[in-house]
Amino acid sequence: MSPASAAIRLLAAPTPPPPAAPGTPQNPGAGSTGQLPALKLPHVEYHLLLPFLILVGSALALLMVSSLIRPLWRRGLYAGWTAVTGVAAMVWTWHLWGQVVGHGPLPHPGAVTAVSGALVVDGFSLFITLTVCSALTLGALLAEHYLPRERLDGPEFYVLAMLSASGALLMGSANDLIIVFLGLEILSLPLYVLAAFHRDRVRSGEAGMKYFILGAFSSAFFLYGIALVYGATGTTSLAGTASFLSTHVLPSNGVLFAGMAFLLVGLGFKVAAVPFQWWTPDVYQGAPTPAVAFMAAVAKTAGFAALLRIFLSAFPTQAETWRPLIWVLAAVTMVVGSVLALVQGDVKRILAYSSISHAGYVLLGLQAATATGPISRNGLAGSAFYLLTYSFTVIGSFAVVTVVAGEGDRRHRVEDYRGLAAERPALALAFTILLLSQAGIPFTTGFVAKFDVISAVLAHGRAPDYILGVVAMLAAAVAVSFYLRIVLAMYQPGPADEVHGGGGATLVATRRRVRTPVSASAVIGLTVAFTVAFGIYPAPFVHLAERASLLF
């Protein structure tokens, strides 16, 4: 036997070799139906797939209707359509939540798999679906005023956003590495286009190109990781991988560990964890601001959903191997994100580095993940809760940035925020609340989320856990300073107040261009209300996250 075929046999060794098909592919006509091996066709549970189907169907319908009968369509209707779609998917998801998790006391009805075990519908996947759909709704409302302002109006932005969100749903409920990859691509390809959507700005095209090239790299890493994990275990199913690893002792762990590392790298790019964060500031700075809001919330949520599910449900037996890795990634991500944000002069870049540092806090949840117990000891629930609150906060923050940037999406320097409080006190107050929530000040959701992931890490009670907790708290303390820098700029006197004479008149004219349209105000109002209300009384969503993690 040649060495090459031996390698192939070894790759296929864990699964029994498939029976030789009697019908040869070269001669399909000769073998009648009787000779063909009976194919086991999957049973498709359409009602479980409905949130996904709603998004895809609505995107296709919007594309068709708008391209066939364009004259009937006015601005605002596209955004309304998208928002209604997002809400419809959420309503059905809530209905499924009642079936799968139940609203009453535990024990719950239990998780179900769909399409021959390719997808799993449990509390976690439904929680991620709710998060993604609310991000889609808010993002669409935000784009409603932005796109006409930048003369980019059309259905394409919304169609791409809906398709991208559908990929995120797939990643959240995948039970097979191939499905995760499929979701990753469906999520990413529209996001590349969204990043480059502002055709007149060179920076937007640059952002799209950078995101595309680095995203393609990360997809390749992820795919190679799938190949290696398949090589080591003989299956791509997450549950199958876990059961194989718990019943077999591998002669050598090298291939499996390399596969896990590649999966981590591939998803690390998507969630912008250090050292895979290089694309983030450039893409966030260049891409249209509503697209950044959507991308920051949805790509991070979906990436972490896949990361948490892969590592917790496929590799729980290898936890001793990957936990130290996550420890280092989390620590480096939090510190680098917070420190590099200090030296930025552009608000979008500051928020990009802050989003990197937030990725580190969600990684804390993965590091501490155990899927039982109250949220303060339950890293998985902590991570899920963090993703939900972060999505709302970051969309609200970028909504303010969209409004302040003005026509051309240009005014992003910190100095451009000077005098905002004097001119638009409510807007400045809203931005202050959202930034303080990102910093983790008490009575905001950001504080509850940070508190829960850090206490979940500390609950393990070993020395490295305490070190990681201290690093997290120090990074949060550093982060406060750059959030406060923006807040201070807003409450300083504006340039118009200082300059007298002829120059002042033009500056006043520039400053007065900050207008908050209804849809953007709705987004800011909703996110601020969420941040404050559930920061003071977080119990409903904490319970939701705890129930989401119980079924995992």
Add this chain to the structure above:
Amino acid sequence: MSGFLRSYLSVVVFAAAAGLLVGGILGLSRLLQPRRPTEQKLIAYESGVDPTGDGWSQSQIRYYVFALLFVMFDVEAVFIFPWAVKVDALATFGLVEMIVFIVVLALGLVYAWRKGVLRWV
């Protein structure tokens, strides 16, 4: 070294042999060849025709759209052929899935048509 990794040894050996062979032949030719460059000899070879213009040239962007549409239907055909071979075994389920697949692609074509992509400008 585990048996799994050892079985990849032949790949390493082949890769090394390939590298040595190519490097050896090119290096040897580099050592042995006489080199008397003239300006004429250094011109880029374009099938015997004198090259004109710059190395960087713009190509028509409209070819790009057609190339995209071609790839779309090319990939569609790649999926249709294996389905057609197994159409008996896949039965109604396979037929419905293939119809859905083709309809979604057709919607893309309708959109492209309405956008004026198919018009040669």
